[in-house]
Amino acid sequence: MKKILFVLPFLMLAFLWACDDDAEIVRMENPDPNATITSVSPQRGLVGTVVTIAGTNFGAASQLVQVYFTGVEESVPLLSCEDKELQVAVPEGAQTGPLTIVVMDQKIVTDLEFAITPDPEMASVSVQQGYASDEIVITGSNFGTTVEDVRLYSVIDGEEIEFEILSCTDTEIKAKVPAVSEFGQFDLNLSVLGRSAVNKLSFTYLEQAAITSVTVENPLIGEFVFAGDNVIVKGTGFGTVADEVEVTMGGLAATVVSCTNEEIKVQVPDGFAGGAVTVTRNNRQAVSEKELQILAPNTDISSSVLKNYKQPFAVDPDFISTIGGQHIDNWSTPAEWVVSDNVKTLSKDDYIYGGLAFDNTSNTFLCMQYSTAWAGPATKINNGKMYQVINLPKGKYKFIVNLKEAYLALNNKLEIVCVEGETMPDVGSAVETKITLGGTEYKNPFVEEIEFVVTERSSWTLGLVGNIVDSNANFKVTSVSLSYLGSE
The missing domain is CATH 2.60.40.10 (Immunoglobulins)
Known part of the structure; x- marks a missing residue:
């Protein structure tokens, strides 16, 4: 219901046009009421700020009340109009100064200025x-x-x-x-x-660094890592400047090799004993869910680094012996081994010197053998070589050779060699990590072992070199293996 206040009875007709049908007519006791202003809140504000003007005798008919801000000629619309309170919004163009309120023919200027706050x-x-x-x-x-x-x-x-x-x-x-x-x-x-x-x-x-995967680059032994290995950390938010990223592995600082926003290549530090990868950028950390592991000492790693290393040895299909055009089932050349020509069984009408031998039960042996009893122009084997070249991480290793038998009497010699590099040395070369067998009438079965140390990731040659020069001299290997003994 709209409440309309009348000052004098003879003004009643003048107000009726502002009334609703349901309007309540209230007659003021004061025959000559004066509007007053008691407060303005707030007293400062931006354009658009809602200002509340408290006082008395404003009436309730907004059509009869005008509010003016300094600097603006037009009155502002009333947001609400009650007998004791008016609300308006600071208009565009308003300036700091007093407010003016007009109630009917009564004009009131506020004592206090309303301050227009400058733009933020x-x-x-x-x-x-x-x-x-x-x-x-x-x-x-x-x-x-x-x-x-x-x-x-x-x-x-x-x-x-x-x-x-x-x-x-x-x-x-x-x-x-x-x-x-x-x-x-x-x-x-x-x-x-x-x-x-x-x-x-x-x-x-800034993009928060996040790790989605951690993998070993060119893993040698499963997913195990070694000092010096490169690890690929993938994710987001790494940035592109390697110097702005810190990476730790198991709590140890690691060297950042390269960095893009989605991938970091980092090198496993010395002394790493396993653990998660942490990437820190702009004082924010991302930690991998996956924890990298080091290889436990005394672990056989043959299946990871060696090829064709035990019975039954696989045959190299390009080197299967024939004599007189007939295939000979009990001699061949081992696949995946580097074999010197003077040991290699050739796919032509040549007589056999060694390589891979088959016994009556179809077991195969790495073999070198010489006999004057053969029906062809058999040739003595000098510096015959069979070996593999493998890449090894830093650490201590044991190379194990199992032999079924060996007949190395007189001038025959066999050396089991582990040497850094990709070349098998000749018989008698100054190599510390080797075992020399010779002068033995007959020996079976037996095992030879060589321990050696890899000081940094590098290629190593492991295998056999020998002089098989006397009739019936030979050796037969049933398997080779390699164990990781641990860090130095």
């Missing part, structure tokens, strides 16, 4: 860059004190991405960095009650 202005941001959920502080002026009146945002890919406003004073805004889908430097925009700040600041949105 940002002076600084506490940090120039940050991650989602970081807190930042904007300092400046004319921010007001109402959180809901403040918008702080960046325009990213055409969309206004807003900060969460945590608190606000007239000179300081605390806000939380939003999550974004695009990273880099963007403008910070501020508005208070819809009024844009007179300036903009810049802010760099």
